[in-house]
Amino acid sequence: MKIAIVGTGYVGLVTGACFSEMGIDVTCVDVQQNKINSLKQGIIPIYEPGLEDMVHRNFNSGRLKFTTDLSTVINNVEVVFSAVGTPPDEDGSADLKYVLEVARTIGRTMSRYVLVVTKSTVPVGTAAKVKQAIQEELDKRGVQIDFDVASNPEFLKEGNAVDDFMKPDRVVVGVETTQAKDIMERLYKPFMMNNYRLIFTDIPSAEMIKYAANSMLATRISFMNDIANLCELVGADVNMVRKGIGADSRIGSKFLYPGCGYGGSCFPKDVKALIKTAKKNGYTMKVLKAVEEVNEEQKSILFDKLMKYFNGNIKGKQIAMWGLAFKPETDDMREATSLVLIDKIVAAGADVKVYDPVAMDECKRRIGDKVKYAQDMYDAVLDTDALLVVTEWKQYRIPSWGVIQKTMRHCVVIDGRNIYDAGELNGMGVTYMCIGRHTS
Known part of the structure; x- marks a missing residue:
């Protein structure tokens, strides 16, 4: 099986390396020539335990390749993953310009069926925009070529991303057609040998799951930070409180550790984006706005x-x-x-x-x-x-x-x-x- 992954950042490079580790022929694409040259020389742009060895091993075996030109591989692959950045815009919403440019490039260069999978964290409705962008380019060319879109959000923890991908607790895939479902099932089958953890949904639900998951984890962190600050004022010990509530099976013990605030590429950006998505649809995410406020103060x-x-x-x-x-x-x-x-x-x-x-x-x-x-x-x-x-x-x-x-x-x-x-x-x-x- 041959696939392409556009974007060699944190998500794209881990995804490409892990798929190639399972014997899949992977070509990673990035517009930055310097980054591609460095990857070919074995220089990894991010620090992630286990990733460097995996990239070297699969590049040397020929299963993992790097290029700057998507058009040279688009018609030799079954699946194209879009793993480009979605930086927050000035108003907090996700900027989709890179995602849509990938879609337009696919529409301009494809000559046979391909499944286009969004791996980047994107707002609900993005897959529909990707589908429209590809179709518009096909219409400009005056050709009719079948294609599918899907959503496959990532749930990788920085510092444990390789293990998370190789041994996932779940894989979420949003699809519209049986053909897309069959392809994704075949792609992820090697990761499901011991326990079937593949969850198929409609596309909007898959897009929402990613934001909802990160927002829930951010909420637990901010909640515990609020509790910790109150513990100091009333003479309680937050460690004892954490153990007491974590023993409740309805709550569990994970993400109940107080600290000096969360950061990173996911939680802050995704909380902001979900708040913005709600606002665009005439709804206010009151809990998440409080989560964000608590974290900034913390x-x-x-x-x-x-x-x-x-x-x-x-x-x-x-x-x-x-x-x-x-x-x-x-x-x-x-x-x-x-x-x-x-x-x-x-x-x-x-x-x-x-x-x-x-x-x-x-x-x-x-x-x-x-x-x-x-x-x-x-x-x-x-x-x-x-x-x-x-x-x-x-x-x-x-x-x-x-x-x-x-x-x-x-x-x-x-x-x-x-x-x-x-x-x-x-x-x-x-x-x-x-x-x-x-x-x-």
């Missing part, structure tokens, strides 16, 4: 604790920050809490020294010399007045507190991910603050 909570400890004045202070990426096992800093904190701390007159295992280059690309870059996690705290823990990388979990106490000017730790034991740190003489828990 990104400042570590700064607020820092300012409170220093009586509202951190001018001239040296602040260390562990973690830049929005979550562990990725270098993605889109909508990251670290960026909000850096802006606020620098604006308040303090200097920031940062360390992240993989996101240092991405930080330099985004903000340049606005902060100092440490060589390692211990270099980051040298001669500093406070440490903010922003991303819960595993290497931060059991640090050498003795070394840290000796190297910091003031051993103040503000934990944005609740990964340390307050009693243990207090016993060492460390001033410790976290979110929603007793710290003294």
Whole structure:
């Protein structure tokens, strides 16, 4: 089976590599010549555990190819996945210009049946627009060629994307015809050997499932952050609360961990897009608007604790920050809490020294010399007045507190991910603050 995937970003490259791993002949297409050249040389543009080896292995075997020209492969494949970006527009809605350009290119160059599958996260109704764009190009050419469209949203967690694709908890596919259903079933059959997890729906439902899923997870995070903030005020411990409600089978324990706000490429963008979709249809997503508001406020909570400890004045202070990426096992800093904190701390007159295992280059690309870059996690705290823990990388979990106490000017730790034991740190003489828990 031969397929093409347009877009070699996070979703497209993972999708292409994983399909090729199952023996499918995959051609990944991207308009950026530099990116394609780099991929051919084995240079992977994103950090994702396991992805680099998989790309190298399948490229070397000939199952995974890269090109900038969709027209050279369109008539040799059964399926074209569209995995191009859908960045938020100024009003928060998803920008579909790249999705529709792919559709028009297909309509201009196809000469036989093809199934066009939208893999990008897109608003409900996008598949209909894709279908219309392809048909308009066929009409301009004066030809009649059958084609189908489908929706196949991705549910990949950054840092675990390869495993998520190879061992999915579900695969959602929206189709209109039996032919499209049969093709998609054949394509995903290798991933379903142990447990059939393929869910077929109509196309609008498939498009909605992606937004609804991410919005539900974002809602759980913001809800727990709200609860955590209240726990601090009333003397409760959010860890105990989390365990108590998570034991309820109707609720479950996942995504009930409070912190300093969610970020990344999915949750913020998808919540905004769903709010905008509702507005366009005359409806207000009141819960999601609150979710968004809580999250934006939560990104400042570590700064607020820092300012409170220093009586509202951190001018001239040296602040260390562990973690830049929005979550562990990725270098993605889109909508990251670290960026909000850096802006606020620098604006308040303090200097920031940062360390992240993989996101240092991405930080330099985004903000340049606005902060100092440490060589390692211990270099980051040298001669500093406070440490903010922003991303819960595993290497931060059991640090050498003795070394840290000796190297910091003031051993103040503000934990944005609740990964340390307050009693243990207090016993060492460390001033410790976290979110929603007793710290003294």
